[in-house]
Structure formats: C-alpha cells, structure tokens
Amino acid sequence: MNLVLMGPPGSGKGTQCSRLAAELGIAHISTGDILRQAVKGNTPLGKEASVYIQAGKLVPDETMIRIVEERVQQKDCEKGFLLDGFPRTIPQAEMLDATGPQIDCVIALLVDAEECVRRVANRKTCSQCGLTYNPVTHPPRKNGKCDVCGSDLILRVDDQPETMRERLKVYSQMTEPLVRYYQKSERLAVADGMSQPENILKNLKNLIYSRLPVRGS
Numbered sequence: 001m002n003l004v005l006m007g008p009p010g011s012g013k014g015t016q017c018s019r020l021a022a023e024l025g026i027a028h029i030s031t032g033d034i035l036r037q038a039v040k041g042n043t044p045l046g047k048e049a050s051v052y053i054q055a056g057k058l059v060p061d062e063t064m065i066r067i068v069e070e071r072v073q074q075k076d077c078e079k080g081f082l083l084d085g086f087p088r089t090i091p092q093a094e095m096l097d098a099t100g101p102q103i104d105c106v107i108a109l110l111v112d113a114e115e116c117v118r119r120v121a122n123r124k125t126c127s128q129c130g131l132t133y134n135p136v137t138h139p140p141r142k143n144g145k146c147d148v149c150g151s152d153l154i155l156r157v158d159d160q161p162e163t164m165r166e167r168l169k170v171y172s173q174m175t176e177p178l179v180r181y182y183q184k185s186e187r188l189a190v191a192d193g194m195s196q197p198e199n200i201l202k203n204l205k206n207l208i209y210s211r212l213p214v215r216g217s
C-alpha cells in the first residue's frame with residue numbers, strides 16, 4: 001500500500017502522516033525531514049537545500065527525484081510507504097509514475113490558507129528531533145522543551161510569516177495542479193483538514209480503508 005498525503009504548509013499533514021504510517025505499519029517518508037536532517041548535518045545536499053528552504057522555494061526536481069528514488073528502495077518500504085511532501089510538482093509526480101512503485105491513493109487535505117497561517121504562527125518545532133507542538137492542540141509538558149528529547153523548541157526558519165506566505169504561493173502554483181493530475185487517474189481522495197487532529201485522523205483512516213483491500217479498521 002503506497003500512499004501520498006498532500007496539503008498546504010501548516011495543514012497538519014506531517015503530524016497526520018506520522019500517526020497514519022505508524023497505525024498502518026508502513027514507512028513514513030517526509031522529504032522535508034530528510035532535507036532538514038541534511039541541513040543539520042551540513043552535507044552537500046543540506047548546503048544545496050538550505051538556500052531554497054529558507055526562501056520558502058522548492059528544491060529542484062532532479063535533486064528531490066534522486067532522493068525519493070533511493071528512499072523507496074529501502075527495506076522498510078517493502079510493506080508500503082506514505083509520502084509526506086512529495087510529489088510537489090507535476091515532473092515529480094510523473095517520475096514517480098514512470099519509475100517508482102505504484103501509488104495506490106493520494107489524499108488531498110483541505111485547509112484554508114488563513115487557518116494554515118494561524119497554525120504555523122503558533123507551531124513550535126524541536127530543534128533536534130523535529131517533533132512539532134501547538135500550544136492548544138498539542139502543548140509540550142514542559143514549556144519550551146521537547147517531550148521526547150528535552151531539546152529547545154523553536155520557530156522553524158521557514159515558518160516565519162513572510163516565508164510562510166511564499167510557501168503558500170508556491171503550493172498553489174506548483175503543487176495544487178497535482179489534484180487534477182491524480183483525479184485523471186482516479187487515485188485522488190479529499191479530506192477535510194479543518195477539524196481537530198483526532199477527527200482528521202479518524203476520517204483519513206476510514207477513507208484509506210474504504211479504498212483499499214486492507215485489514216479491517
């Protein structure tokens with residue numbers, strides 16, 4: 001079972017993907033996380049990507065395609081994977097269809113742009129492990145510290161208001177056309193992303209189970 005969850009920045013797709021992948025027993029592949037790890041490690045990929053990330057722009061397709069082609073070959077993807085943040089452009093989706101394992105279902109999480117801006121303004125991210133927190137829906141147990149690794153919580157550079165506006169613009173120009181792309185091949189499902197995280201997760205699971213011949217929900 002190979003899935004894609006798409007949604008604008010701040011839609012909560014990262015949180016939903018972690019939980020969905022764990023419940024479905026498939027690999028969670030977040031291209032944003034892969035790039036942030038590379039930036040933290042100051043690798044050649046990290047050096048290339050950080051310029052784009054900080055500007056709220058997309059890393060070039062060739063780079064992203066190479067990363068994903070390699071990642072989906074890894075052993076933990078044998079039972080399937082959930083892509084989070086990929087594909088983000090038509091060429092990326094075309095590459096996946098041409099050379100990658102088959103994508104069974106693509107879910108577009110629908111969240112208003114204003115709500116995304118609001119969520120991101122409140123979002124704090126662990127500077128070490130990347131877990132995200134929200135003061136209302138998922139506050140840390142200790143103020144300003146990660147529940148899991150105890151590191152400081154920060155505002156991600158690309159969550160700053162100006163960069164966030166750019167990311168939303170890029171999403172509508174470059175990524176939203178994928179809705180039509182996946183609709184044409186009847187692989188698209190849409191889910192309301194405006195309610196509470198627990199409800200969204202429940203709806204996503206129902207949607208996936210209703211479309212795929214998998215174990216019962």
Ligand code: AMP
Pocket residue numbers: 009031032033035052053054056057058059060064084085086087088092158167
């Ligand atoms: P995310 O955590 O998914 O919001 O990704 C953070 C940033 O990483 C994006 O704003 C892009 O700069 C970059 N990025 C992640 N995935 C991709 C992708 N598939 N194509 C191009 N850039 C990406």
